Amino acid sequence: MGHCLTKNQQDKDESDHHVDFAGANVTVITTKESWDQKLSEASRDGKIVVVNFSATWCGPCRMMAPFYRELSEKYPSLMFLVVDVDELIDFSTSWDIKATPTFFFLKDGQQVDKLVGANKPELQKKVIAASDLVPHVQN
Template sequence: MEFENGNVHVISTKEGWDEAISEAYENGKIVVANFSASWCAPCRSIAPLYGEMSEKFPSLTFVTVDVDKMMELSSSWEVRATPTFFFLRDGRQLDKLVGANRTELLQKVAALADPSTRSSQRSPSH
């Protein structure tokens, strides 16, 4: 999957995955991991938004994993449908979103990027 804009790291090896997770951990960043496939129409439709979010929220690390090229990694994360988005802190899952729900993806990413919500997994009620 190609991203014409943004700062999305395309992961094509297990080492690349480990490096991205480790770098995010060292920098105190949350990882947004997009498990997708080149043949998946919903994956292609949400790719431009994903790229835009990577520019809008530089405090997060955005990666994408092709499930066909990285079957073992996809299986270890129990990816059953594409796209599946995982939100990770220190390599551990904070949240998950299955499907190309633009509104929900944007809400989850915006909440994680907001430093006031970083201390807990839930956004405070206002």
Template sequence: MGNCVAKSQSQTKDDDSVQHVEFASGNVQLITTKESWNQTLEQARGDRKIVIANFSARWCSPCKIIAPYYCELSEKYPSIMFLVIDVDELTDFSTSWDIKATPTFFFLRDGQEIDKLVGANKPELEKKIAAVNLVPRYQ
């Protein structure tokens, strides 16, 4: 994982010559350890930010398709913290979140789930992001 595919590059969903799409770029942070997860959530709490945690896998076609869009949304909504977690790299951690399918997006405030989306549904993802973005910040 690393950067999203550059917007100038074109890639079809059937392109097997590329091993995987990069999932983290723009304002998306890659979480590689439970410690980095805890630190990032603590930072979000201090910054009073909503967190969106995207549980994905490199081999997952829907994850590959939505990854560049997720990165674009992270730039469109800078007041929200966007994270990506590879379920294969953090298997035990992902299991603790009861991930049944990828991608799964959790919307968190103070580390607590306020919404969830399973699947690579672009319109629904943006709808949910826009909705949490409108929620008044902390008092």
């Protein structure tokens, strides 16, 4: 179970660490305004939000990114967001992020569950449980 606690200061060259955290049904949050907009949209649509607080330099985060994207495709009834803790430092601090990755599950903007660390089976279990809470509407 991997956790990244602090950034390695020797890790100045980010080019070899590029991982695409977005894609599929995952939206990257880059501003507080986009966060507010997505949470408002989720509340309006009755969706549970899964938020991945991660960092590009974090090995466990990079390992979880493709799996997170897969889950976003399998469970379109949920809204999947990712926040880079280095890009939104104050915002991440307000969520009391102590390790990356940290996953929050939100309903109407309120935390209903949380997972700290790169634990694929546990994340999948929590995503399935969250998906079961969402009323499925037939088109």
